[in-house]
Amino acid sequence: MARRSPGLRKRIGLDLFSKLYAAEVAEHELRTLFWECTLRCNLACRHCGSDCRVDPGVADMPLEDFLRVLDEEVTPHVDPRRVLVIFSGGEVLVRDDLERAGAEVARRGYPWGMVTNGLALTPERFRALRDAGLRSVSVSFDGFPEVHNYIRRNPHSYDRALDAIRLIVREEGLAYDVITCVTGAMVPRLEAFRELLLAEGVKHWRLFSIFPVGRAKNDGTLRMSDAQFRDMLEFIRRSRRLGGIEVSYACEGFLGRYETEVRDHFYQCAAGVSVASIRVDGAISGCTSIRANFHQGNIYRDRFWEVWQNRFGPFRDREWARKGECADCEMFRYCLGGGMHLHDDEGNLLYCHYHRL
Numbered sequence: 001m002a003r004r005s006p007g008l009r010k011r012i013g014l015d016l017f018s019k020l021y022a023a024e025v026a027e028h029e030l031r032t033l034f035w036e037c038t039l040r041c042n043l044a045c046r047h048c049g050s051d052c053r054v055d056p057g058v059a060d061m062p063l064e065d066f067l068r069v070l071d072e073e074v075t076p077h078v079d080p081r082r083v084l085v086i087f088s089g090g091e092v093l094v095r096d097d098l099e100r101a102g103a104e105v106a107r108r109g110y111p112w113g114m115v116t117n118g119l120a121l122t123p124e125r126f127r128a129l130r131d132a133g134l135r136s137v138s139v140s141f142d143g144f145p146e147v148h149n150y151i152r153r154n155p156h157s158y159d160r161a162l163d164a165i166r167l168i169v170r171e172e173g174l175a176y177d178v179i180t181c182v183t184g185a186m187v188p189r190l191e192a193f194r195e196l197l198l199a200e201g202v203k204h205w206r207l208f209s210i211f212p213v214g215r216a217k218n219d220g221t222l223r224m225s226d227a228q229f230r231d232m233l234e235f236i237r238r239s240r241r242l243g244g245i246e247v248s249y250a251c252e253g254f255l256g257r258y259e260t261e262v263r264d265h266f267y268q269c270a271a272g273v274s275v276a277s278i279r280v281d282g283a284i285s286g287c288t289s290i291r292a293n294f295h296q297g298n299i300y301r302d303r304f305w306e307v308w309q310n311r312f313g314p315f316r317d318r319e320w321a322r323k324g325e326c327a328d329c330e331m332f333r334y335c336l337g338g339g340m341h342l343h344d345d346e347g348n349l350l351y352c353h354y355h356r357l
């Protein structure tokens, strides 16, 4: 079996990076603020880790509530130009006030972006969102039609997502990436899929692995075997050398010898360090990938900035994660127990990328 642990040179880099990360933790500058503006969705994807449905039984957060937090509890403490506000869901485009939300956020000086499945991104909607200051978009695109439509459970989802991608890649001055949740079925077809993306002019592609929570928990068709996981990382490594399209693996987890070879930087979980989220029910947490209860407060009870400043201890000091599989792991000093989204409500690790290798 190939060595999975990082070599000496990489360990020196990891040690240096750990010091930089510690400085970032101490600084605790808010740089990304997610607003989970809805849990409604126009799809019901098989791999969805969130609770979104056509009718999730949870009302969208009124825009005014989010703006109040921005105005009273964020803007006085930050330079808005340095904080990226990202609208996430559910599917953000089901909100018909998204343009107004974007315009209000932009009027306050914040750059803003969104994560979308692309299904409802018509040219008219895209133009209106750009006019409202949209600066960045991530579009989900999980593979060839049979794979994407199977996962998304909608026969039109592939065509619509591709239409959305075509709009986005042609747009000057817009930051974007295409994001792919890689299933076992896609691993042998990644080279061909990269060719398709290249032909469409895509320059930025981020790959995820599907984490077994939510609807994906009991669906074996979505997972990669350990060998496929390694193959995917090898594919990313090869693609990065080839150029033409910037390919990277998502933050997700520590990868040992693959560190810096499948991403531009060493692994880090920025949740709660420089990333905060306001969930649809007002809960204040780290990043929106976290499904467990790491909520540190709620905008309807607490002052956001006070929570960010004083209650984010579990995000900033991960010693609590040194238990179970992580207790004696020699990589803990670099990994700190993996991404926060990999833990359950009790803080137990659900999944270790490094040990899969």
Ligand code: SF4
Binding pocket: 254, 325, 326, 329, 330, 331, 332, 335, 336, 337, 338, 349, 351, 352, 353, 354, 355
């Ligand atoms: S066991 Fe824990 S500390 Fe070790 S690599 Fe896995 S997640 Fe990281």
Ligand code: SF4
Binding pocket: 251, 252, 253, 268, 269, 270, 271, 275, 286, 287, 288, 289, 290, 338, 339, 340, 341, 342
């Ligand atoms: S919680 Fe997970 S997805 Fe979020 S920043 Fe950390 S590693 Fe990345």
